[in-house]
Amino acid sequence: MAHPTTEHHYAHHFESAEHEFESCKQGMWLFLMQEVLFFSALFVAYAVFRMFFPEAYHQAHHALDWRMGGLNTLILICSSFTMALAVNAAQRGLRERTVWQLAFTLILATGFLVVKYFEYSHKFHVGILPAKYFHVAELIGPGKEFTDPNVPIFFSLYFTLTGLHGLHVLIGMGVIFWILLRAARGEFSPGYYTPVEMVGLYWHFVDLVWIYLFPLLYLIS
Amino acid sequence: MKNFLHSGALPATGSDVAEQWNHLYDFLVGMSFFFLLIVVGAMLLFIWKYRNAKESDVVPIKDHHALELFWTLVPTALVMGLFVWGYVVYRDMIVAPTDAVEIRVIGKQWLWNFQYPNGEILTNKLIVPANKPVKLIMTSEDVLHSFFIPAMRVKKDVVPGMYSSIWFKARESGRYQVFCAEYCGAAHSGMLASMYAVDQDNWERFLSGRKLTVVLDEVKESQAASNGTGGRPTLVEQGQMLTKTKGCIACHSEDGSSRIGPSYKGVFESEVELTDGSKVIADENYIRESIEFPLKKVVKGFAPTMPSFKGLIKEEEMNAILAYIKSLK
Amino acid sequence: MSSAATVPGENYLNCEKGLWSWLSTLDHKRIGVMYLFTVLFTFLLGGIFALLVRIELMSPGRTIVDADTYNKMFTYHGVIMVFMVVIPMIPAALGNFILPMQLGAKDVAFPRLNLLSYYIFVLGALIAASTLFLGGLDTGWTFYTPYSSQSSTAVTYALLGAFVMGFSSILTGLNFIVTIHKLRAPGQTWMHLPLFVWALYATSIIQVLATPVVAITLFLVVLERTMGIGIFDPKLGGDPVLFQHFFWFYSHPAVYIMALPAMGVISEVIPVYSRKPIFGYRAMAIAIFGIALVAFLVWGHHMFVSGQSEVANFVFSLLTMFVAVPTGVKVFSWVATLYKGSIRLTATLLWAVGFIFIFTIGGMTGMFLATLATDIHLTDTYFVVAHFHYVMVGGTLFGFMAGLHHWFPKMFGRMYCERSARISWLLVFLGFNVTFFPQFILGAQGMPRRYYDYLPEFTTLNRISTYGSWLIGLGFLWCAVYLFRALRSGPKAPDNPWQALTLEWESSSPPTFHNFDHNPRVTHGPYDYGLIRKEV
């Protein structure tokens, strides 16, 4: 499926559009590499405190609704799928389909954030805040009291991890919107779809992080 | 040889472990000089010998595998040996004998409190038995500190929320310097303490609250300063010593310069302005109140940061401190 | 693509004019030059703080400032020198300029990203510098919790500044890696890469892998200060020592971000001025990667007295020992390169020789700190201060100075005064040893670091150290004078004044906008001195 590259003017220091594409893609993978390490410290902290305070983790996770988390997991997986379809459409030069799939992805991402908003606002309401300001005014439900003194640290990690992930979702929505506009303007073709593929990689990574966050935060037995 | 290496370059060797430490250190110094001599000697020799050599005389040697293997394997073996030696000494440094005397240490900005088995609490003054293993169990009230006795070659961070410990066995009685080695804020360098190793008799006296028969070093110093009048130091001298041992001078100078808190000089019976604009005469009552409840009447221009010394200063000591401040006109 | 037609006398400096053409440039050479001047400015700033710190320590007690100000001064010295000077000094300034040219490329892979990195760096530096007016910063450059989460100074802004600068470092690393992978000229095979490129390659990998961790760590402290998340706060169940793990996971490899490029420069310089191939090219390249890999496995040696477990102490001490092996290989190979060469003792080579001398001392004293028992006494004392200055200043700074003198004619098309350069080297070299060697003894005697006041018995050595710092200052001042004069009125430099074989010397001095008039093709190794002539 080698396409003529005349329509895209690659930068002067590359030899061909192909050469530029491969370089960009590698740059993107390196960027994702730093993303992995960026999140890694939080996962290490999560593991450390899980080892220290297993009981606190167990009690704290009752305050998280696995249905909400599960729903968000499904939403993100769907959005990953629509993103993959968008890339597929862009590679084949199907402009309208690219735009539609990107729009679906955006809607799903919004849905993810809406669910997240409900989760957060409920927690703020009952006084579940990062450790220093943690003050639970009401009990969460029968048999689900927080008795372990280290429960707040779990929520610190919960807010940091999901907050940072949420920020990535937000940034992802920004760039998806940007390539959606560009796709609508017809800037992409089978010879040049680099930005779509790059944003796609980023978006799948966001999904990938959530795939781990869900069982780690919501499903602690 | 040993004296040559150590004179001036190392603190006193206060324990058997410190002796072991010295051997390792000597070896490292020797090894360093050896390699430095080889590297720099060869480098200077080549530069001197081949300076301005003709380019046509250059021998383009690209590599020499045997040589490279040699200088890979020999250092590897050397550092492995070094690791083992270092670890063996380290074990001796950290594993305390089970019969060690346990003393608890609390670090806080910027002083050390020592709590003894008999319930005594001393600030910045650590009294230990000589020739007996002593284990310090340490924690911090605020930020990281580090308890460091150079003569014993021991050091350990003092961490809030956690107990850390060190042990040592002082060979001789005498005074040893203690530092805080982990940066802890404004008066980090003033967070000093003195350790006194005393003989068995005095240690028992100390534990049972009787008067010691030895004169601790700091008192000796002040005796010398009091121009040979002999006998015990005057109240003012005692007070001056106390402001050092209690850590006061970390924040309060005796020469009029401002540190974290106001200087002692000239403060006594002067009129000071407080943060609320009112004025008080800094008499005995005010100063004592400021020592015990420091946040009640803070002098204008200073932050309310001083910790309370209530319960940490005995009545006799308070008197000495007041007398000392009074003497600084 | 065909080579661009060039007007004679036109080069990257004069092809476009005006301030805007600089600020909006995508040319790696101009970005490199902008980095260079930025870094030289921050170096001046950090140097002034260093001199002030040394003056304060001339005598016990108060000398010029009070304790609070002193603490801020050494903190600024550390933060500026680490985050704004030694980390970007060689990769971002010299690397940006030289790396694409050594590869035979027209630019780095992502020129716009490159410019963005520069502005991110400036932005981060400005945020961090704003703390100067917002109450200062007194945590030390290590930002250890819980002090940094409690200090009433402008720690939050400093952390955000360092956080932002981190991304500049990451993006530069990313850019370099892709450039090295994808933009090598025909014939520029892996085994023909100059060692400077190898060093920057390893450095870039460290930047991409390690910097994000410190970014998130500093960000966590920001959250700790603003939202009380308590991960590092023992009062909330957190662990302050965990911060040290996170911090050193980056900051130890960061030491190699600083040192490896300098090693690369030295590997360039020594063959050129001894007219001989570098000894053991392959081993040198492997050693670079050995060091980079081990860099990630040894961070705990900063924490032997921190209260970390004995298991960790054992593991980290053991692993740390292995750093010595590849480092030794490099030092021995440099010396062996000089053997039977034709040595031209220029200022550049003097800086390189100074590097080897100082770096060897730095490395050997590192053994004291890697060995568990000796570290207990020496850590957190002036011994450590002396050790890392021998590695950082002696290593990175001497490497940088060697590189600057080596590539100065290429970068600016002017020659500097060789005699002046030697004088400057002598002042800095002597000054450096006078300043920092006494600090080894101070540390062994037990003087802890970051001390505003000290016991009277430490006075003599401290005073010697302060005098030495004035010599260093004088040396750099002199260096600034003759380099500035060379920029303005130095004689015009030939294209290849040192008869070097690496690609960057095939272009004109200063290079044209597209770096080369022709598409370069590599037919020989970078250090085939004495070999090519034989073939001819």
Place this chain on the structure above:
Amino acid sequence: MSNHEGSHHHFILPVKTGTFIWITLMVLTVITVWIAQFNFGALNFAIAMLVATIKASLVAMFFMGLKYDKLENRVIFIASLIFFAIFMVLTFSDLAFRGAFRVQQPFFAESGSQPKFANPWKVTPELLAHGKAVFETNCVTCHGAQGKGDGPAGSAFNPRPRNFTEEPGWKNGRKPTQIFATLKNGLGSMPSFASLPLDDRWGVVHYVASLGPNTTVVTDADLKSVGVDPSGAVSAAAKTLPIDFAIERMATGN
């Protein structure tokens, strides 16, 4: 750069494969949730991580195309995971072996120096008077004699100290338990007053709460949430000796 030339075929993930992967991911998500309902002990965590890893691998290999990508890119991604593992393992070489010395840290647990007042969370006139006295020694410099936040030292702070006589603006809330938490932890420029005895602190809390309108009362649930068992003096949460209490005892020597 001849190695980069040539007509490399970009791999395009077929829609059919993509759909299959998508369905598999959805099913695996349901399985994760379903399995979590059963208790296999430590195995639960292992299963959850295994399933997550399968899902992540599918995303990486197919959606991200790593299966068909260049070796370089695969190496990059796998290397990032390896260094993540190094980070984790070596950090645990400390934390997993540190246990013995660690102090369990209750967050609001209080404990029993000999209090002058039993159950000080119950307001009594005597306790209120005691609280006023404590307030006047410790708080007036910043919060003012009437608690209006106009104390002499308070002017140095930004934001200014809390005016206790007003309803709005309380950062941590003004339930007694919330005020108690502020006293314990400090807030902004305000230092922690955790070193005051328990009943002193509760006295201050009640006094401060009484200064403003609409005094709220302490419910048993509130107390539970801060770790105080309403029926007894010491919380069940304080199984181990709390560090600040330990320090307090050590520092005062009893």
